[in-house]
Amino acid sequence: MKLYNTMTRKKEDFVPLVPGEVKMYSCGPTVYNYFHVGNARPFIVFDTLRRYLQYRGYKVTFAQNFTDVDDKIINRARQENTNESAVSEKYIQEYFRDADGLNVRRADYHPKVTEHMEEIICTIRKLEERGLTYNVDGDVYYDTSKFVEYGKLSKQNLEELEAGARVDINEVKKNPFDFALWKKQKPGEPAWESPWGLGRPGWHIECSAMSMKYLGETIDIHSGGQDLIFPHHENEIAQSEGASGKPFARYWLHNGFININNEKMSKSLGNFFTVREISEKYDLEVVRLFMLSAHYRSPINFSAELLDQTKNALDRLYNAKANLEYLLGQAQEKPATTEEQALKSALPGYKEKFIEAMDDDLNTADGLAAIFDLVRDVNSRVKAESSKEVMQFAYDLFMELTGVLGLLYKKEEGLDAGIERLIAERQKARKEKNWALSDKIRDDLKAQGIILEDTPQGVKWKRTN
RNA sequence: GGCGACAUAGCCAAGUGGUAAGGCAGAGGACUGCAAAUCCUUCACCCCCGGUUCAAAUCCGGGUGUCGCCUCCA
Numbered sequence: 001m002k003l004y005n006t007m008t009r010k011k012e013d014f015v016p017l018v019p020g021e022v023k024m025y026s027c028g029p030t031v032y033n034y035f036h037v038g039n040a041r042p043f044i045v046f047d048t049l050r051r052y053l054q055y056r057g058y059k060v061t062f063a064q065n066f067t068d069v070d071d072k073i074i075n076r077a078r079q080e081n082t083n084e085s086a087v088s089e090k091y092i093q094e095y096f097r098d099a100d101g102l103n104v105r106r107a108d109y110h111p112k113v114t115e116h117m118e119e120i121i122c123t124i125r126k127l128e129e130r131g132l133t134y135n136v137d138g139d140v141y142y143d144t145s146k147f148v149e150y151g152k153l154s155k156q157n158l159e160e161l162e163a164g165a166r167v168d169i170n171e172v173k174k175n176p177f178d179f180a181l182w183k184k185q186k187p188g189e190p191a192w193e194s195p196w197g198l199g200r201p202g203w204h205i206e207c208s209a210m211s212m213k214y215l216g217e218t219i220d221i222h223s224g225g226q227d228l229i230f231p232h233h234e235n236e237i238a239q240s241e242g243a244s245g246k247p248f249a250r251y252w253l254h255n256g257f258i259n260i261n262n263e264k265m266s267k268s269l270g271n272f273f274t275v276r277e278i279s280e281k282y283d284l285e286v287v288r289l290f291m292l293s294a295h296y297r298s299p300i301n302f303s304a305e306l307l308d309q310t311k312n313a314l315d316r317l318y319n320a321k322a323n324l325e326y327l328l329g330q331a332q333e334k335p336a337t338t339e340e341q342a343l344k345s346a347l348p349g350y351k352e353k354f355i356e357a358m359d360d361d362l363n364t365a366d367g368l369a370a371i372f373d374l375v376r377d378v379n380s381r382v383k384a385e386s387s388k389e390v391m392q393f394a395y396d397l398f399m400e401l402t403g404v405l406g407l408l409y410k411k412e413e414g415l416d417a418g419i420e421r422l423i424a425e426r427q428k429a430r431k432e433k434n435w436a437l438s439d440k441i442r443d444d445l446k447a448q449g450i451i452l453e454d455t456p457q458g459v460k461w462k463r464t465n
Numbered sequence: 466g467g468c469g470a471c472a473u474a475g476c477c478a479a480g481u482g483g484u485a486a487g488g489c490a491g492a493g494g495a496c497u498g499c500a501a502a503u504c505c506u507u508c509a510c511c512c513c514c515g516g517u518u519c520a521a522a523u524c525c526g527g528g529u530g531u532c533g534c535c536u537c538c539a
Contacts, residue, residue, distance in 0.1 A: 026539095038539055039538095154469090225538080227533080229534070230468085256470080256471095257532090265539095267537085268536095269538095298470085298478090300477090309476070309489040312488085316488080319502060319503085322502095323503080365477095368488080369487035379502090379504070380504055435498060438498090439500085451502095453502050454500080454501080455497090455502065455503075
């Protein structure tokens with residue numbers, strides 16, 4: 001498989017450090033609010049990468065942190081007259097609720113900053129021992145001038161960065177790009193004991209400390225949004241490699257942004273939609289498919305119109321699934337017809353196309369095209385009372401490929417007896433050509449969210465949404 | 466100022482040297498009591514100008530336009 005590595009700015013063959021095993025870390029949310037659609041993209045994309053790597057036989061160990069110590073959390077706690085842990089605990093739960101809706105699976109580890117003070121302090125001490133830090137009255141900073149490779153990920157050099165002007169003025173720091181490893185406690189803020197006095201960790205150190213704890217000093221894949229390249233990931237490299245003396249991550253993956261009217265969606269700009277809001281109007285699976293319908297590194301625009309398009313595309317996949325399940329129920333043990341044989345021999349080709357696409361830097365858009373090709377082929381070649389063997393083969397492959405993308409996870413509930421009876425009644429009415437009654441029943445059921453379709457193979461039902 | 470991305474049909478979006486995938490929407494047709502689903506057919510001067518090449522959406526140069534990072538940020 002090839003992956004685009006931000007470090008080298010090239011697609012590279014993916015070769016994990018230990019054959020057959022992948023260690024990956026993804027920067028997780030700061031839990032002070034519901035997450036927005038922009039946050040959802042890396043969750044979905046890297047969940048898909050994880051699924052695909054597993055599909056290809058790798059044993060994947062995946063860690064994604066929760067940042068539960070942060071100015072924003074502190075502010076939120078003050079606003080709501082509560083404490084920081086109440087805020088972070090609440091939004092961790094809300095994260096899982098939305099992530100579940102998006103079919104983003106739990107990581108193997110979801111470490112929290114508050115539970116890793118020891119490791120964080122230990123990492124800072126290592127940096128201190130190596131002379132990479134300085135202490136200004138209880139604030140500990142990383143001395144970026146001491147890390148010669150600083151800037152290697154973002155391809156920035158310190159002088160050019162300085163010319164950029166948009167740097168906060170902090171007289172205390174030796175260099176504008178030095179960053180806090182440990183912040184001295186301010187009145188009313190949560191704080192922990194440390195060799196430098198009471199305080200809390202800077203933002204970047206947590207990822208270094210927790211990644212090393214759970215995945216080791218050198219990991220295979222580190223991922224996140226493009227805006228994290230500088231300074232967050234640059235700083236993580238300085239911290240982790242500064243402390244361990246070993247390469248931190250072998251492949252750096254960064255997803256592109258979600259735009260609203262061609263402008264970045266962000267919490268700071270205020271032009272964002274939370275996933276929770278979206279879930280009131282759309283099934284979240286629509287959001288998942290939306291994210292996968294473009295390459296993960298491309299910017300994508302977000303709008304209701306696009307979600308509607310995506311919803312219709314998703315319906316096509318669900319229709320195909322329902323169609324296959326229905327036919328499978330009717331299928332018989334019998335030799336395949338010529339058409340069915342043609343289908344069966346074509347199926348491996350779709351799988352190959354899918355794998356080829358996904359192997360190319362996780363090209364989910366092309367992977368989906370392979371799935372839609374398969375759908376058309378199945379739809380056009382399969383008839384009632386098909387060969388069970390071929391139907392099962394087709395169904396299994398369809399579910400296998402959509403499953404790798406984390407799609408088609410909605411469970412269908414059965415119909416209750418009352419509705420079953422109405423459907424039977426309508427069938428009787430149709431047989432008697434009582435169209436008025438049969439149409440009325442169909443309309444009534446539609447009002448209840450049940451759509452009936454009279455296909456050549458018989459009557460089928462599905463739920464709206 | 467530095468670093469970087471993008472520009473393909475009405476809307477989304479693949480394709481990085483051999484003559485344009487896929488989805489949505491639209492049109493026509495088949496099937497159907499009707500509807501739906503499904504199938505078939507149909508729908509692209511690949512931002513502009515040069516260059517390289519037998520051959521360019523694809524490579525090179527130059528434009529134009531849009532966006533991102535350099536400040537918390539997915």
